Amino acid sequence: MTPQEISDKLKTQFPDSILEIKIEGVVDPYIKVAPEYLKDISVYLRDNVDLQFDYLMCLSGMDYGKGTLGVVYNIFSMKKKHKVNLKIEVPKDKAEVPSVALVWQTANWHEREAYDLVGIKFLDHPDLRRIMMPDDWEGHPLQKDYKVPELYQGMKVPY
Numbered sequence: 001m002t003p004q005e006i007s008d009k010l011k012t013q014f015p016d017s018i019l020e021i022k023i024e025g026v027v028d029p030y031i032k033v034a035p036e037y038l039k040d041i042s043v044y045l046r047d048n049v050d051l052q053f054d055y056l057m058c059l060s061g062m063d064y065g066k067g068t069l070g071v072v073y074n075i076f077s078m079k080k081k082h083k084v085n086l087k088i089e090v091p092k093d094k095a096e097v098p099s100v101a102l103v104w105q106t107a108n109w110h111e112r113e114a115y116d117l118v119g120i121k122f123l124d125h126p127d128l129r130r131i132m133m134p135d136d137w138e139g140h141p142l143q144k145d146y147k148v149p150e151l152y153q154g155m156k157v158p159y
Contacts, residue, residue, distance in 0.1 A: 007021045115129075119140035
């Protein structure tokens with residue numbers, strides 16, 4: 001299926017959840033969805049016989065600046081050989097997104113990484129805790145306004 005056909009199916013099935021579709025003039029076509037519908041859309045994309053998106057290739061946490069964080073989901077169908085990207089945007093002061101770790105197991109560690117480094121909380125994640133930074137580290141290093149501390153546990157932080 002083409003990205004246009006995939007987005008048409010989603011618009012039909014979830015008319016109130018599709019916020020933006022960008023197919024022309026971009027390297028990777030994407031569909032921006034309302035965060036509250038993400039889990040339902042993900043299950044639909046995985047289970048629909050025409051779509052069969054059975055592989056989450058990557059999940060990336062983003063800081064878009066101006067108080068907005070986001071998540072980009074690169075999904076692929078191993079059986080149908082088509083792909084598309086989903087995008088979610090949330091305000092930085094309420095950075096909560098439904099977890100898709102029970103839809104695609106790959107999301108488990110990817111969501112932990114986005115939580116740890118960008119600060120996005122994945123609701124209903126089976127084990128949401130830091131994965132790269134120490135448990136007592138303060139802040140999220142990939143946020144645009146992050147300030148590297150001078151010291152960590154009495155040791156100079158190199159920079």
